Amino acid sequence: MNKSFVKFVTDFGPLMVFFFYYYNSGKDLKVAIPPFIFATLIALLIVWILEKKIPMIPLLGGILITLFGGLTIYFDNPIFIYIKPTIINILFGLTLLFGKFFTEDPILKKMLGKSIQLTNEGWKILNSRWMYFFFSLALLNEIIWRTQSEEFWVNFKVWGILPITFIFTAFQITLINKYKVNE
DSSP: OOHHHHHHHHHHHHHHHHHHHHHHTTSOHHHHHHHHHHHHHHHHHHHHHHHSSOOHHHHHHHHHHHHHHHHHHHHTOTHHHHHHHHHHHHHHHHHHHHHHHHOSSOHHHHHHTTTOOBOHHHHHHHHHHHHHHHHHHHHHHHHHHHHSOHHHHHHHHHHTHHHHHHHHHHHTHHHHHHHBOOO
16 A cells, blocks of 8 residues: 555544534534544554554644543543644643754754755754744734634634644745755
8 A cells, every 4th residue: 555645644634533523513513523643643643553553743743632632522521622723732842842852953854854965054943933933823823713713713723733844844934945955
């Protein structure tokens, strides 16, 4: 089976399961969250079976989906699932912020240094941009869930955050080209 297809299915399959159950249940989070958690755990299991490891970001996402989804169901309060993206983005931002105190190189260089070759200055700028981006996403999520309807937030979570992330990533190409180390 094509590795790219499997990655796509394990990354986006649980989200499609969530959407299916959310919209087919009359937009009920309590109905959509259990299959979402189950599909997320199945996706992590598939990744582990195929790769004998689970990358940190999907693992963290799976843990937080299970935790906050479970809290949402247990307490019958959607606030827990609403704040999950805020917490994930704050964790990512803090990791990039405080990573410099624990390692000589920016965290992004540790994560992406084998696939992208940049000067040290380039890595510092890219690391800072992503840090600010994650904090901005956290703030934006807080604004959306506190001021908009649940359905709007659900749609924003997928059809807003994903395109924003792709656009932000595309805007980093100029920086990458400017600070790229020629081999």
